Amino acid sequence: MISQFFVLSQRGDNIVFRDYRGDVQKGTAEIFFRKVKFWKEDGQEEAPPVFNVDGVNYFHVKIVGLLFVATTRVNVSPSLVLELLQRIARVIKDYLGILNEDSIRKNFVLVYELLDEVMDFGYVQTTSTEMLKSYVFNEPIVVDATHLSPLGPAGLFMQGTKRMPGTAVTKSVVANEPGGRRREEIFVDIIEKISITFSSSGYILTSEIDGTIQMKSYLTGNPEIRLALNEDLSIGRDYRSSFGSGAVVLDDCNFHESVRLDNFDVDRTLTLVPPDGEFPVMNYRMTQEFKPPFRINALIEEAGALKAEVILKVYAEFPSSITANTIAVQMPLPKYTMRASFELEPGAVGQTTDFKQANKRLEWNLKKIVGGSEHTLRARLTFSQESHGNITKESGPVSMTFTIPMYNSSKLQVKYLQIAKKSGTYNPYRWVRYVTLSNSYVARM
Template structure:
């Protein structure tokens, strides 16, 4: 099992270092960092999460700008170690409210307390935020969440969403408010990462939604909660319809049917009512955890369409015209929409023409990587936006300018929108007293995972 655990900052400083078995040299952190930083390989590849140096296996995950690392001399399950590292990061976040270098440095003794209980002699013990509470005696020193750039999926809710108090998601599970009262609330987030590839003629080649229903509970007494999902939810269709034998549920079963390819559930979830009412019953433990992950390849309407026009305009000149159409309701606004277009390598200069009255749009061309970037801070549903990029090229003739530019990749965040149409219908707290009515938040967000438009 694991010999050491340590957390490094991106500069390579040791923030937390715990040796469990004493069979790996103390300089392992240094060896690890050097290896990761100067990972050999062609053209600056990233180090894989698992590698071996002189008989020592190093496993790491990157989380919130920190490197969580485990070393071992034996042959463990990589999934187990990586999941464990991820879990340690999550538990730390639960306790510290915000996970970053600063908060970790200020609370390292608390983190040691946690590590002591989470791992013994290299074997994982209890990692539930709940179960660890009785072993933690340090009060977290809370860092100011507003000052630091927020990280993690929860962060996206803070801008532009007035419904949710900003501090809620960065609250420690053990810290109490100034008044001493704990605010009774529970958050359920439906986070969907969408991957879409369009071919050059705008046709969708592949599309997939990877969704997570995440819960974060601050309820005292851990009451049972019932989460009701869409009634028209269907699970377990064969992962593709190329197979002619597989029944094609998406046709003829009516619009609006949500068909998941597959899903998995958190351990605490009971599925007694899932078949009949599409409801998940659980006693939520403290801290943040995924109730359910799901995957969907059923066709859906991509939220953005991009129409690129790439033309040669005489010697040494070319023009790229990008039109972005927001294909969703006008009461929804997408945040931080960024388009990146690799330019032909002969490009020397680019001048941009923004549409008239453009607000909150920026453009950039990076000479070293030959990539242009167009960033729109906000895009309202139903609107169109156009950018014209005028390229100056170092070659007179550019025969396959179309091939050399692209593919366009896009990132965005759309709060209160979900591509799969999977809904949380209700969030029922199974508790008798009528006076008990904690705040319940259900939030949706759609993110671009891999949104590629080929040219």
């Protein structure tokens, strides 16, 4: 089982170090960090999440710039360890409100207390914030969160990976609000990450939606919750219906252990008593055809000796009531590109362009794109040498990142969110929010 757990900063400093079994030598943090830092001589390559040095197995995940690491000598389940590392991060975040180097350092005693309950002799005991509350006594010291975006219904939960989205709820689940009483509220976020590959002629080669219904509850007394999804939802590709029929067909989905599926087959409702802390109620995956939010058109053409022109067009194919934000479009250019000059549309606001000399990449950033609109960028390139003929092959693919709040491509919906509670006056805040994020959004040339 797990011998040691530690958290390292980006510079390799030990922030937390806990030895559970004493069968692995002390200097592992240094050995690990050196190995990861110089995985390949050039330092360019990323170390795989699991590797073995001198009989010690190292597991690591990167979370908000921190390295969460576990070591062991035995043949453990690697998915258990990696999953656990993610969960430890989530538990710490639940407790501290914010997960970063500063918050961990300020709360190291609490963190150690948590780690003692999370694992015993390297065996996971629990990672449920709810359960931990009965055994953990230190109070979190909340770090200043003012520089983070304020709480609100939309557009705030953009960064992070799928399981750890910065839900922007930076409130500790255990700490009391400064005012004393906690606000009764519950957040349900439908987060979808979409991957699309367009062929050079604009056809969709592959498309996929990875979705999560994430919940974070601050309700006292742990009332039962009912969550209703689309009634015509079906699961399994055997049910694949044609595009346009409106029915949502998921390839596969899985559920948090607190979820009861007694009625799921009948009316697509989930019942659960949400534990404290942030957790995914349901993960789902869909490869059914869906309308991509953006279409990309990219063209590169020679324009005389040692010159070429790039035209990038982005079409927003979602309703005009929706606005996407923090859009970035990138396109690798031929290696021998020397300079690039850009031309935006007249009247363009909130757009920046750049040519990254080091990796020969064109970058185009747009603050927001309103649904239904279309944007174009022209770039003139200067080459240092004749091209070998096919500059299209030597450039691209174009990739795009974006966030679209209050929009989801799968059409999966939370139809209602019911909180069972005895008193009639009880009416907690419920936030049901949708957001679509790009995962791998690529157009080939």
